[in-house]
Amino acid sequence: MHIVVKQHVIDQYRNKTFNKSCPSDNDIRQLIRNIILKGTRVCPRPGQNTYKVEYQNLAVVARYYKDKIVVITYLGNRKYQSWYNQQEVKKRLAVS
Numbered sequence: 873m874h875i876v877v878k879q880h881v882i883d884q885y886r887n888k889t890f891n892k893s894c895p896s897d898n899d900i901r902q903l904i905r906n907i908i909l910k911g912t913r914v915c916p917r918p919g920q921n922t923y924k925v926e927y928q929n930l931a932v933v934a935r936y937y938k939d940k941i942v943v944i945t946y947l948g949n950r951k952y953q954s955w956y957n958q959q960e961v962k963k964r965l966a967v968s
Contacts, residue, residue, distance in 0.1 A: 874940040875908050877901045881932065881946050888948035904943055907932050 882900045895903075911927030921936040924947065931947040947953055 875905050876940055876942045877904045878943065881943050884946040888946060888952055903930075904932060904946065908934055908941055908943065 877900075881904055882897050885900050885904070886894070907925055907927040907930055911925040911932075913923040914926050914931070915924050916922065917924055917933050919935060922944070923934060923936070925932050925934050929949045931950075931953065933944045933947065935942045935944060948956070
């Protein structure tokens, strides 16, 4: 099975991970591939055959096709996801 990691995913990894060592694009691709290969599908996401996949506290969104998997975005670790969700709730409450 072919795994496609888009440049957007690499950019999101750099934005959401406060890692000062700045791994190379290939290192990030390998990390994302490990999440896909070893992780579990946690919940469906909008779109056909699209799921949130988690492995070792890290998550991505991926779309599954017959012959390939396309990683759409990097969600970060659970702590970052929790913080982000809280920020979104605050924005929505401020608008209402």
